Amino acid sequence: MAVKPKSQSTYVRDNRSPIPLNETVSKYMRSNKSKNTKPEMLFRKALWQAGIRGYRLHWKKAPGKPDIAFPSKKIAIFLNGCFWHRCPNCNLSLPKNNQEFWQSKFERNIARDKEKIEALENENWEVLVIWECEMKEDLGQQIEKVRRLLNPTIQNK
Numbered sequence: 001m002a003v004k005p006k007s008q009s010t011y012v013r014d015n016r017s018p019i020p021l022n023e024t025v026s027k028y029m030r031s032n033k034s035k036n037t038k039p040e041m042l043f044r045k046a047l048w049q050a051g052i053r054g055y056r057l058h059w060k061k062a063p064g065k066p067d068i069a070f071p072s073k074k075i076a077i078f079l080n081g082c083f084w085h086r087c088p089n090c091n092l093s094l095p096k097n098n099q100e101f102w103q104s105k106f107e108r109n110i111a112r113d114k115e116k117i118e119a120l121e122n123e124n125w126e127v128l129v130i131w132e133c134e135m136k137e138d139l140g141q142q143i144e145k146v147r148r149l150l151n152p153t154i155q156n157k
């Protein structure tokens with residue numbers, strides 16, 4: 001078993017994330033922007049190309065400010081990064097260092113996501129969560145899910 005170098009001791013700055021100690025964590029952390037992340041940009045581009053319009057981004061009037069909201073249809077979409085939102089499909093392991101920090105951080109993220117969805121559903125919104133890995137796997141299929149939600153009558157076409 002490898003001995004941990006001293007440099008990997010816990011280092012938490014206030015409430016912020018610890019300094020990433022490996023490239024994977026570092027990469028994930030760089031992608032932690034709440035707005036206009038790359039998957040979100042790709043998704044919006046794909047929506048546009050599919051001719052889907054009429055959505056608002058991070059609409060403040062909807063509970064939880066969903067990434068994408070169709071106000072007239074009360075449909076909300078969250079585009080979740082697998083690392084930060086703890087994707088059930090990917091089931092990523094905790095970063096090796098500062099596990100306590102990450103554990104509580106992720107628990108807060110998951111709780112917040114759940115609250116947002118519940119708040120929306122309480123106001124009769126329909127909520128769709130699309131994971132980053134699903135987008136990577138088949139973006140077209142995710143756009144199709146949105147289309148079906150928007151137009152339930154064309155479901156079987």
Ligand SMILES: [Zn+2]
Pocket residue numbers: 082087088089090091131132133134
């Ligand atoms: Zn995933």
